[in-house]
Amino acid sequence: MTPDFFPALQKALTTAIPGLMALEGATRLSGGASQETWSFDAVTGSRREPLILRRSPGGAPRVLGEYSTSVPLETEAAVIETVRKAGGAAPRVRYVLQEADAVGQGYVMDRLEGETIARKILRDAEFHDVRPKLARQCGEVLARIHSVDPAPVRALLPVIDGLTQLRRYRDTYDAYNYPHPMFELAFKWLEPRMSRASRQALVHGDFRHGNLLISPKGVEAALDWELTHIGDPLEDIGWICTNSWRFGQAEKVVGGFGDLEDLLAGYQAAGGARFEIDEVRTWIVYGSLKWGVMCMSMYQGFLRDGSVERAAIGRRSSETEIDLVNLIIHGKL
Amino acid sequence: MMDQPSILELVDAVRAFLEQHAMPELKGRTAFHARVAANALGIVSRELKLGARLADEERERLTQLLRQEGTLDELNRELCRRIREGALGLETPGLKEHLSAVTRGKVEVDQPHYSGLRQSAS
Numbered sequence: 209m210t211p212d213f214f215p216a217l218q219k220a221l222t223t224a225i226p227g228l229m230a231l232e233g234a235t236r237l238s239g240g241a242s243q244e245t246w247s248f249d250a251v252t253g254s255r256r257e258p259l260i261l262r263r264s265p266g267g268a269p270r271v272l273g274e275y276s277t278s279v280p281l282e283t284e285a286a287v288i289e290t291v292r293k294a295g296g297a298a299p300r301v302r303y304v305l306q307e308a309d310a311v312g313q314g315y316v317m318d319r320l321e322g323e324t325i326a327r328k329i330l331r332d333a334e335f336h337d338v339r340p341k342l343a344r345q346c347g348e349v350l351a352r353i354h355s356v357d358p359a360p361v362r363a364l365l366p367v368i369d370g371l372t373q374l375r376r377y378r379d380t381y382d383a384y385n386y387p388h389p390m391f392e393l394a395f396k397w398l399e400p401r402m403s404r405a406s407r408q409a410l411v412h413g414d415f416r417h418g419n420l421l422i423s424p425k426g427v428e429a430a431l432d433w434e435l436t437h438i439g440d441p442l443e444d445i446g447w448i449c450t451n452s453w454r455f456g457q458a459e460k461v462v463g464g465f466g467d468l469e470d471l472l473a474g475y476q477a478a479g480g481a482r483f484e485i486d487e488v489r490t491w492i493v494y495g496s497l498k499w500g501v502m503c504m505s506m507y508q509g510f511l512r513d514g515s516v517e518r519a520a521i522g523r524r525s526s527e528t529e530i531d532l533v534n535l536i537i538h539g540k541l
Numbered sequence: 542m543m544d545q546p547s548i549l550e551l552v553d554a555v556r557a558f559l560e561q562h563a564m565p566e567l568k569g570r571t572a573f574h575a576r577v578a579a580n581a582l583g584i585v586s587r588e589l590k591l592g593a594r595l596a597d598e599e600r601e602r603l604t605q606l607l608r609q610e611g612t613l614d615e616l617n618r619e620l621c622r623r624i625r626e627g628a629l630g631l632e633t634p635g636l637k638e639h640l641s642a643v644t645r646g647k648v649e650v651d652q653p654h655y656s657g658l659r660q661s662a663s
Contacts, residue, residue, distance in 0.1 A: 387614070387617040387618045387620070387621045388621070389617060389620045389621050389624060389640060389643075390640050390644055392620075392621045392624040392625050393624050393630075393631070393640065395625075396624055396625065396627070396630070397631075451656065451657055451660075454656065456656050457656070458656035458657065458659065458660050516574055516577050516578050516581060517574060517577050519581060520577050520580060520581050520584075523581075523584055523651045523652075524651065524652065526644065526647035526648045526650075526651045526652070527648060527651070527652055527655050527657060529644045529647065529648075530644050530645065530647075530648045530655065530657040530658055530660075530661055531657045532644075533640060533641050533644050533645075533657075533661055534657055534660050534661050536631075537631070537637045537640065537641055538641075538660075538661065540660055
């Protein structure tokens with residue numbers, strides 16, 4: 209069934225897509241609490257253009273929470289276009305919704321071919337040949353994102369360095385008032401290492417499975433730029449290497465598909481800086497700690513709504529603690 | 542003394558009911574949540590089996606490490622405070638061993654198949 213706002217969306221797209229006759233095949237894709245994602249085709253004469261709409265839920269403005277560093281959808285669109293124009297792996301934005309369109313906040317972009325589900329990327333036969341190449345490609349993709357001149361969007365983006373992020377998660381952890389000695393040790397371990405980081409670049413902010421569009425040819429694009437900001441480029445590298453995103457393939461440090469050495473080599477070959485394994489370790493520790501505190505937040509959510517799913521995720525904070533033990537105490541990646 | 546079945550037997554029976562009888566009848570989000578619920582009962586079952594021993598071992602190590610007595614909650618809060626203030630650190634004899642052992646115990650209850658648990662053993 210075509211959603212009720214699609215006639216208004218079609219009207220809004222008439223200038224951006226010349227000869228537009230109809231919007232067909234509207235399908236709601238899995239959407240988060242902070243946005244709706246719709247897949248549809250724009251029919252123009254003999255052609256069909258595959259498109260994606262990202263829109264705030266029900267078209268209402270994106271709710272920017274106390275701890276959230278989400279950017280507005282318009283900013284997300286501006287960053288994606290800035291990255292794409294600089295040669296980065298991001299989809300082309302076709303239209304940013306205006307208030308007069310009465311569709312809400314959001315934007316329309318090209319729908320690229322590929323898969324985002326980790327289980328398929330890590331196990332399905334069609335990705336068998338490309339899997340060993342993905343770590344290097346992630347390095348290349350990240351180097352290009354991090355080398356983008358952020359000037360056109362700088363005023364729109366928050367600057368969040370490592371120490372600021374660490375303090376934010378420390379405050380969140382403290383507010384929950386439940387003792388996790390391994391998290392305490394990780395905070396203590398990270399403080400001196402984070403304070404040395406002074407690099408500033410445009411970072412994606414959530415570079416991991418689910419937001420990486422991968423085809424049998426390779427990494428096609430980085431999606432979901434909701435958490436983009438100006439920060440330390442190592443944040444993106446550490447996050448895709450966090451064990452929580454390896455989906456059981458712990459020995460493949462990068463996303464469960466590749467080796468960190470390959471990612472770093474690709475990063476450098478594409479013009480990025482040379483990073484040491486131990487610098488990345490710092491940001492993997494940060495990634496595990498961050499996900500651990502997020503699991504504690506899930507328990508707080510459970511207290512409000514009684515969801516069995518949130519309750520279960522609350523008990524996953526111990527997974528991040530064993531990852532922290534492996535990283536800090538045993539020196540493993 | 543309560544009558545039979547034991548709570549462990551009850552939990553395992555409810556879990557088996559969810560997995561073998563309820564889940565095949567369910568679809569979509571509800572089927573997914575039934576799986577999550579069954580997995581949560583798995584945590585309950587393992588904690589019933591392992592919890593008391595793990596808690597005893599944890600308290601014993603904490604008492605030695607901190608040289609004070611208290612409940613598990615009190616001892617853990619004290620450990621957190623000392624790590625935070627820098628009074629205890631990686632160089633403190635026994636701290637690494639304690640954190641490693643206590644975390645392994647938690648994951649054995651919460652997610653015994655988690656990859657990080659394998660990693661920590663190798």
